[in-house]
Amino acid sequence: MKGFRILVTVIFGFLLVIACSEPQDFDQLDNLEITPTYETSVFYVKAQESLINRVSGLSFFTQDFNFDAFEEPFFAERVLSGVLSYELENTTSKPIEISLEFLDENENILDTEEFRMDAAPTSTLIRNVAYGPTGKSLDIIKNTSKIRLVATNLGDGSSTSNLTNPSIVLRSSAKFTLELK
């Protein structure tokens, strides 16, 4: 057994002598940044002109919607910045005002986004709202639990647009950068 031990020592000694490795710095892993940006639609709301005409009063629609997506810990704890993009299309015969209120769990208003559209024909309104270092506070997004949509008819309650299926449509998408590491 002594001979075996000597032999193993010699062989591994030889391998250790010939085996080299350039210096490796595994602490670099601490500097690795993983910050992907994800994009998807958020909400879509459509109100037909026939409905608007049926409702008396200026505000033809007010509704709170539960919206927990931004509150999810995976998102809220990692979000670095982002953009909410809105697209408002009005094919009704009346000017419309849309107000989006971002509410926290206690229904406090964190932020409001207002849109005013002239009566058709009018071009689509596109608005990008940034959050994070170059925009509004991320706390608005992180603490949003509900969205209140208030739609107001600034015109009459009887006219009908000549366009096909006249309506007011609000489209939106979100593009957010997360810090995964």
Added chain:
Amino acid sequence: MRLTHYLLLGSVMLTMSVFAQNKEILYDFNEIPQSLSLNPGTEIDFKWYAGLPLLSGVSGYVGANGISVNDIFANDGVDINIKVRERALDVLKPRDEFSTTVQLEYFNGGFRSNDPSIFYSFGGYLEIDNITFWPQDYAYLIFDGNADQLNREFDLGDLKSRGSMINVIHFGINKKVDRNLTVGARGKLYSGIVDYSSTSNKGYLVNTEGQNNRIATTLDADLMLHTSGFQALDEASDSDTAAGQFVKRAFFGGDLGLGIDVGFTFHLNERTTITGSVLDLGFIYHGNDAKSYSLNGKATVEGIEIDILENFANLNRDFWQDLVDEVEALVPFETDTNSYVTFRPTKLYASIRNDFGEPVNNGSGQLDCDCTAGSSGGAELRTKYRNSIGGQLYMINRPRGPQIALTGFYTRRLGNFLALKGTYTVDKFSYTNVGLGMNLQAGPINFYVMADNLLSYKNIAAANYASFQLGMNIISWGRNK
């Protein structure tokens, strides 16, 4: 806590595991008893042999064909984020693999039957294996995300990974049919300790222009992860009985399987020999502590969609939760405990060898012991020559199809106590894989050591592949030879 355990175990399996390592140096190195494990039809001339427990056969291998440790962690002043981008994300493809193998024989032996043409061998070894292919589109999703990539389909089929820790008990028969032909077969009992397998995933994730909203996000998933043994070990760990549970599962208290190895050696003429073997033609039935996770279905969402006219009577409902529920119904994440079957990674070896030079028994270098070259297999002795040269083929069945390695080798025998084998191997890992093996016979004590990819030793961190094998046996050729 359990997740931590899984991650820890997974990391261990990633860093020190077994997958069907190509043992091109050991193959057909028939001075070494362990060559029987690569070809049960190897032509051997021992009366009996006994492997030193836990030291008779130790082998390991780490391979990553597309990237090396040095590529990312070299202390070269380059930002690691740039290195990961340029040397991994922009370069690696779904066929690039990360694989590791460790095999540890805990007992091994063999003896010649009363019929001298028959040799029996037996043994047991622990094997840990892992192979993971580069999950390219998952990596892009994690590092870059899916923003501004309309119509870009992220392939969920890029996830292919599997690994296991098994105990194998085997018994083999080697039969010298005549002077030219030796055949062999080995039966294997597999006892699965832990296993995971996620190799048949399909599907995609894509953003397209929405019909109503700005973007439609579609998830079409057919993903499956099978696991076995993790839960039992985790629970045992919580009650400090992990070692007992491990031993229980290693010795047929876990998953069970069967397999066979077959092989042959045939002399085309006095100096030219062909060999071949098929190993691990078998399966394991995972019916003990199996747990599978699946995500299967298709859903397209455009966010919360509210058509006020259509929903007028029901506007107070929770649209967000309804959306979540709808997606979960369309693409359910499910778990079950149904058993499943995995097939062992079948391997094939073949070689052609030409012997030349003087017979080993001529001249100096003879050790004064009962060890000598030649066959005691009942038929007439076959001469061993000092030199052998030849080529070998290795194939292994992998989740993305068979992989091939070609090896050229030269063996030099110095007397009957020392044999050296040099190899040059070409495979997906390297075109500069030079290996060297040494077998030393000191009386009845046999010792061998082998290492691959020696050129990479000048900077081992930059190597895409490294492997080793070593072992120690006691061999007898019989006193009456």
